[in-house]
Structures are given as structure tokens and as C-alpha cells.
């Protein structure tokens with residue numbers, strides 16, 4: 168595999184935001200989830216990890232988020248070690264994790280409130296939240312409670328909350344995994360729009376290859392457990408991207424097929 172040479176190329180183009188070297192993580196049960204994981208994510212880059220179920224993708228993200236300790240290997244975020252609650256890192260989960268007793272507006276500003284205190288939630292912060300809420304298609308729902316929203320709408324709130332935090336690094340673990348195809352595409356487009364406005368660094372996990380190709384600058388394929396990166400694919404399509412147009416293009420299908428072959432080899436091993 169040419170992971171090393173691609174990675175060196177990527178490094179020369181981007182200052183590394185996240186740098187992982189030889190990461191290993193073993194759970195107390197004795198199960199080694201990941202072994203020898205090395206990867207870089209450049210500043211402002213959108214990198215997607217795909218891999219078989221249970222290969223350790225979430226484990227990697229949890230270590231980067233500081234939710235799991237670094238047992239072996241090195242993980243650096245802009246040169247310093249991960250720590251849960253770092254202001255420069257925001258995490259969006261597969262489940263929306265909204266607070267049911269808070270309205271949409273209160274949920275969207277919640278991350279900011281936790282980080283800088285309730286007294287900092289002034290009219291400027293609320294105006295910014297209102298704009299982001301409108302951007303994710305929820306204008307008019309600012310005062311609604313999560314129970315009054317569909318699953319797709321709740322994920323929109325979670326996306327708004329993630330972008331509201333202004334963290335330069337976004338960790339996203341299958342944030343659109345459980346959505347219907349239409350809502351998923353809408354939110355992917357919204358994510359790209361927000362990302363293109365502010366160029367945060369994004370490390371994103373998905374099982375969906377079409378989503379990976381639509382979103383990513385680079386796609387990393389994770390092996391069967393214990394996970395490590397077995398291939399790395401640059402996505403050559405210019406931005407802004409249009410999924411319908413991409414799907415008419417032969418190169419899109421060739422790329423899809425290539426990633427699918429890499430992934431299938433690992434899926435067979437995982438069974």
C-alpha cells in the first residue's frame with residue numbers, strides 16, 4: 168500500500184491538525200480494537216474513515232476526543248495531547264444526544280454555555296444560533312423541544328450545535344447514519360456548506376461510500392479488527408460538489424468500486 172507516500176504528500180500540503188502514530192487500544196476485556204493506526208488530518212481537511220463494523224473506528228475517534236486514554240502510540244492535536252472537553256474539539260455522535268428539557272435554541276447554545284458560562288449567552292450569541300438554526304433548515308423551530316421533532320430534525324439541531332461551538336476540529340461519528348436518504352443528502356450538503364464557509368478540520372466516520380466520496384478530501388479505509396489504515400484514497404472531485412452530477416461521472420463509479428474492493432477484503436476478514 169502507498170499509505171506512507173500519500174500521507175507524506177498530504178503532510179507537505181497541509182499542516183497536520185491531528186497526527187496519530189502507531190496507536191493501539193485494548194479494552195479491559197482483552198479485546199484489541201485497534202493496532203498500529205497511523206494517520207494525519209491536515210488543517211482544514213475533511214477526512215473520512217470507512218471500515219467494517221467493529222473494526223475500531225469509534226475507538227480511534229474516542230481517543231482523539233480524549234474520551235479514551237492513549238495506551239500505546241502517539242496522538243497529537245495541533246501538537247498537544249487530546250483531553251476531553253478541549254475547546255478546540257467538537258464531537259458529533261450518531262445519536263443526537265440533545266437535552267430533552269431544552270428547546271432547540273437552548274440545545275444549540277448549550278455547548279457554548281458549558282464552555283464559557285451561561286452569562287456569556289447574550290443577544291449576539293443567540294443571533295448567531297438563529298442563523299445556524301436557519302442554515303440547517305429549522306427556522307421557526309427555535310422554541311420547539313426535541314420530542315416535537317423528527318429524528319432528522321434532531322440531527323439537524325445536533326449539527327447546528329456542533330458548528331455553533333466554533334471548534335476548529337470536528338469529530339463526527341456516523342452523524343447521518345440512521346437518516347432516510349433524502350434527509351441524509353440534505354444534511355451532507357448542509358455540512359459541506361458550513362464547512363466550506365469556515366474550513367474546520369473534520370474527521371468523519373461512515374459506512375456509506377457514496378457519503379464518503381461526496382464529503383471527503385481523502386478517504387481512509389480501516390482494516391478488519393484490530394483496525395489500522397490499509398488504504399488511502401484522494402477524492403479528486405472539485406468543490407462545490409453536486410452528488411447527482413458526480414453520479415453521472417464514470418470516475419465516480421471507478422472510485423466507488425476501488426474503495427468497495429478494499430473494504431470488501433476487510434469485511435470478509437472481519438466475519
Ligand SMILES: Nc1ncnc2c1ncn2[C@@H]1O[C@H](COP(=O)(O)OP(=O)(O)OP(=O)(O)O)[C@@H](O)[C@H]1O
Pocket residue numbers: 194195196198200218219220221222223224225226227392
Ligand atoms: N467499552 C468496550 N469494552 C470492550 N469492548 C469494546 C468497548 N467498546 C468497543 N468495544 C469493542 O471494540 C471493537 C471496536 O469497536 P468500535 O465501536 O470502535 O468499532 P466501530 O468500527 O466504530 O464499529 P461500528 O462501525 O459498528 O460502529 C468492537 O469489537 C467492540 O465490540
